[in-house]
Amino acid sequence: MEELKKEVWEANMLLPKYGLVTFTWGNVSGIDREKGLFVIKPSGVDYDVMKPEDMVVMDMEGNRVEGHYKPSSDTPTHLELYKAFPEIGGIIHTHSSYATSWAQAGRSIPCYGTTHADYMYGDIPCMRCLNKEEIEEAYEANTGHLIVNYFKESGRNPMDVPACLCKNHGPFAWGKDPHEAVHNAVVLEEVAKMAYRAEVIEPRIQPAPQELQDKHYYRKHGANAYYGQDTK
Numbered sequence: 001m002e003e004l005k006k007e008v009w010e011a012n013m014l015l016p017k018y019g020l021v022t023f024t025w026g027n028v029s030g031i032d033r034e035k036g037l038f039v040i041k042p043s044g045v046d047y048d049v050m051k052p053e054d055m056v057v058m059d060m061e062g063n064r065v066e067g068h069y070k071p072s073s074d075t076p077t078h079l080e081l082y083k084a085f086p087e088i089g090g091i092i093h094t095h096s097s098y099a100t101s102w103a104q105a106g107r108s109i110p111c112y113g114t115t116h117a118d119y120m121y122g123d124i125p126c127m128r129c130l131n132k133e134e135i136e137e138a139y140e141a142n143t144g145h146l147i148v149n150y151f152k153e154s155g156r157n158p159m160d161v162p163a164c165l166c167k168n169h170g171p172f173a174w175g176k177d178p179h180e181a182v183h184n185a186v187v188l189e190e191v192a193k194m195a196y197r198a199e200v201i202e203p204r205i206q207p208a209p210q211e212l213q214d215k216h217y218y219r220k221h222g223a224n225a226y227y228g229q230d231t232k
């Protein structure tokens with residue numbers, strides 16, 4: 001697990017490097033599916049002093065099996081996504097300002113151009129805010145359930161749109177490994193910024209033509225992309 005701890009630590013170090021977080025916000029994890037264990041950032045530890053050996057090792061029941069710090073507060077959300085989607089190898093949560101602004105507004109990010117289409121097929125969905133019971137019962141786990149249920153009910157492939165927004169909270173992104181998850185979080189923030197500015201420039205803006213979205217996504221990802229019925 002030392003190798004995975006180092007990989008997850010390196011991925012977490014990219015959050016401040018790419019300006020995706022301030023202070024101790026956000027977190028990245030990575031999973032070893034053969035061992036049935038995943039590694040996540042420790043809760044509340046400053047990135048400036050964080051070391052690979054500070055990473056926390058968790059099992060698939062949510063128990064800490066190794067580590068001298070508490071695991072990230074968002075660990076239950078990561079766990080639900082790992083359990084539901086076996087193709088996911090790394091997950092990131094940030095408070096990057098443009099994506100978080102769309103999340104706070106409760107809006108999905110439409111695909112307005114090829115930069116978006118190259119990475120995310122269709123709109124980047126925003127999950128509803130959890131209700132009082134869900135918040136009080138288990139906010140982070142229920143956030144994970146909400147994301148999982150969205151993809152299962154919509155039929156959208158989470159690897160075709162490897163990110164989502166959680167209303168009144170912020171973005172989650174994922175990938176085949178922790179570094180790809182970080183890459184997708186950086187793309188998400190850039191796409192969120194471009195989309196906001198495009199709407200300011202032209203409030204009547206419409207999503208990019210479907211054939212342009214298809215061309216760009218298929219060119220990059222092949223024909224496994226599925227475009228769910230829920231997207232306009």
Ligand SMILES: O=C(CO)[C@@H](O)[C@H](O)COP(=O)(O)O
Nearest residue numbers: 024025026027043044072073
């Ligand atoms: O979303 C939140 C808090 O709103 C968390 O992601 C914090 O931003 C980071 O918490 P830890 O990973 O340090 O527990």
